[in-house]
Amino acid sequence: MKSDHGRLREEAADPGRRPTGRYGNVRPVEAAISSTGWLSDGCGTGGQLPQTAAYGSSGLAVAHGDAITFRSNGRCHTLHMEPGPVRGLAREGQLIAAGGDAGTFRVWDMKRRPGKPYELDPAKDPKGYRYQYGVAVSPGGTLLAAGGYSNTIRAWAMTAGGPAPLRSWQATGTVWALAFSPDHRTLAIGADRVVELARLDGTGGVQRFAALSAPVTALAYGDKGRTLAVGTKDGTLELWDVRTHRRTLALTTHQGPVRALHFAPAGDRIAVVGEPGSARWWTLGADWAQSRACQTASAPEPREWQRLIPDVNRAEVLGAISCRTS
Incomplete structure (x- = not known):
């Protein structure tokens, strides 16, 4: 890994090897996957630490003050939200969306109208909406x-003519995070310390999904919508089975409040963007994680597994085959 002022570059892993979780500071703001590992080619933020972040299929974006920085088509771009600062951020495809104070909500379509955002502020009582974190x-x-x-x-x-109002819901608390399911049927809501689900067709109202020990600050769907990743203000990452409402993994990221989450296409790793802009890839597959631990220590005992590879399902780890061979 090489770094210089305001930038970070992470070298590709050896061909044929799956990369380990890598940790770095992301004032640089871009990551893209390749067959040989994770590469980083970031854009400087003028020495400002990111206050919020987003990670979609088109890459990473970070915001500091009223500025949003990201890479697209090989070039660094900076957008400014007026009025700032940016409180919430999302990126997917050619769209960048940002929430601010007093209900401010801006959406940039970088393909159709990159220089002029859609302004989706509430028509009445904007101060009543206040900070748009989610x-x-x-x-x-x-x-x-x-x-x-x-x-x-x-x-x-x-729509072809721009954003058209769909509907609205009332969550049970301050909305810190939102995520759409891959089938576009459900919206996951981080409302204070609770995760709620709302159907996009308006049926069923807002349903309680899970309760956590700290405010929910990031959400992401994985495994074709079967898994919901939840990041919290205390730096915890949890994976939940959407169908059974059961937690399948919990770990402490040591990255501060989780700002954004993103699953790798294969679903075997998840990117956690923390504060202030730290980024780490966590391996979720027990088989490869076991191999990684065996390379670290030739014959770990069961009690050592959690220390060596804390980023996988502990039940799978404790039942894994020993590294010892006959």
Whole structure:
């Protein structure tokens, strides 16, 4: 790994080897996957530490003050939200969405109208909406959502003419995070210390999914919508089975409040963007994690597994085959 002022570059792993979790500071703001590992080619932020972040299929974006920095088509870009600062951020495809104070919500379509954002501020009583921390863009960029201090969540459908109002919901607490399911049927809501689910067709109301020990600050769907990743203000990452409502993994990232989450396409790793802009890839597969631990220590005992590879399902780890061979 090489770094210089305001930038970070991470070299590719050896061909044929799956890379280990790598840790770095991301004032640089871009990561892209390749067959040989994770590469980083970031854009400087003028020495400012990111205050919020987003990670979608088109890459990473970070915000500091009223500025949003990201890479697209090999070039660094900076957008400015007026009025700032940026409180919530989302990126997917050609869309960048940002929430601010007093209900401010801006959406940039970098393909159709890169220099002029859609302004989706509330028509009445904008101060009642206050900080828009939770912002989401659906896979494919067809749906948008924003919510915040007022507990109100607003959703739009992207049309040829721009965003069209879809519907709104009331969460049970301050909305810190939002995520659309891959099938575009459900919106996951981080409302204070609770995860809630709302159907996009408006049926069923807002349903409680899980309770956590700290405010929910990031959400992401993985495994074709069967897994929901939850990041919290205390730096915890949890994976939940959407169908059974059961937690399948919990770990402490040691990265501060989790700002953004993103699953690798294969689903075997998850990127955690923390504070202030730290980024780490965590391996989720027990088989490869066991191999990694065996390379670290030739014959770990069961009690050592949690220390060596804390980023996998502990039940799988404790039942793993020993590294010893006959």
